[in-house]
Amino acid sequence: MARRGGRWDMSDSRDTSDFRDRLDEVWTVPNLVSLSRLPMVAGIVVLVDSPLRYVLFALVVLSDGIDGWLARRLDQETELGALLDPALDKLTALALVVALFPETGLPVAYLVLFFARDAFVLSLAPLVPLYGFDTSKVRARVPGKVVTNVQFLAIVAMLVPAVLATEALLWLSGVAAAVAVVDYVVFVARELSDRPWVHERWLVVVTALGVAAVFALVVALLLAEELRGFLAAVG
Numbered sequence: 001m002a003r004r005g006g007r008w009d010m011s012d013s014r015d016t017s018d019f020r021d022r023l024d025e026v027w028t029v030p031n032l033v034s035l036s037r038l039p040m041v042a043g044i045v046v047l048v049d050s051p052l053r054y055v056l057f058a059l060v061v062l063s064d065g066i067d068g069w070l071a072r073r074l075d076q077e078t079e080l081g082a083l084l085d086p087a088l089d090k091l092t093a094l095a096l097v098v099a100l101f102p103e104t105g106l107p108v109a110y111l112v113l114f115f116a117r118d119a120f121v122l123s124l125a126p127l128v129p130l131y132g133f134d135t136s137k138v139r140a141r142v143p144g145k146v147v148t149n150v151q152f153l154a155i156v157a158m159l160v161p162a163v164l165a166t167e168a169l170l171w172l173s174g175v176a177a178a179v180a181v182v183d184y185v186v187f188v189a190r191e192l193s194d195r196p197w198v199h200e201r202w203l204v205v206v207t208a209l210g211v212a213a214v215f216a217l218v219v220a221l222l223l224a225e226e227l228r229g230f231l232a233a234v235g
Contacts (some may be wrong), residue, residue: 028071028074028076028078028081029070029074029076030067030068030070030071030074030076030077030078030081031067031076031078031080031081031084032202033063033066033070034063034064034067034081034084034085034088035068035084035088036063037060037063037064037088037092038091040056040059040060040063040090041056041060041091041092041095041096042095043056044056044057044060044095044096044099045095045096045098046101048099048100048103050158051101053159054159056212057096057159058157060092062091064085064088064089067081067085068085074144087175087218089148090118093151093152093155096155096158097111097114097155097157097158100158100159100161102157103158103161104161104163104166105163106163106167106170106226107223107226108164109223109226110167110170110223110226112174112218112222112223113170113171113173113174113177113223114151114154114170114173114174116173116174116177116178116181117144117147117149117173117176117177117180117181120177120180120181120184121144121184124184124188127188127192131192141183141184141187142183143176143179143180143182143183143184144180144183144184146176146179146180147173147176147177147180150169150172150176151173153169154166154169154170154173157169159209164233164234167226167233168230170233171227171230174215174219178211178212178215181211182207182208182211184208185207185211186203186204188205
């Protein structure tokens with residue numbers, strides 16, 4: 001609290017109190033379980049050539065599933081936890097892909113398929129200050145969850161490593177990402193505008209054609225040879 005202009009300003013004390021509240025939330029059991037993923041992921045990166053990576057990966061998956069259950073069970077759901085869990089999910093996926101993908105021997109261009117949805121969601125960030133858009137609705141959408149699950153399976157395939165399965169799941173991830181982007185574009189357009197044409201079915205068709213064209217162009221420029229090789233391998 002500070003005296004400004006002849007009156008006491010409470011903003012500093014409120015800010016300090018909020019910071020302390022967030023700091024205290026770190027020490028809840030669910031958030032500590034979530035944070036335990038960081039050293040385990042680091043261990044996978046360091047022990048990428050060791051069988052111990054399988055044990056660490058299993059513990060990472062277990063911690064990811066149990067932290068939310070503990071938060072509900074112990075009545076310790078916090079604002080920090082709600083932000084921490086998805087942030088750690090993204091960090092975990094990024095670290096594991098960077099560590100495991102080289103073991104597959106696949107071209108780096110395949111990572112475009114893996115990260116396409118996430119790159120698009122990040123591109124929505126400017127909408128938040130401009131329109132006050134609630135991006136939490138986007139993250140919770142079903143097509144986005146499908147992409148997340150396919151990405152997880154692709155990471156498992158990289159961990160083995162099973163190269164053909166990794167390729168198949170990366171292509172599936174790219175297709176799922178394209179579907180998710182169509183869903184996001186239509187959803188965001190309808191959230192930001194009340195114009196009647198935005199809610200017409202033809203908007204979905206036009207958006208789908210546009211995203212499909214971009215996806216085909218990316219494949220043609222970066223992954224045409226890899227696609228032919230993959231089709232030959234499975235055909």
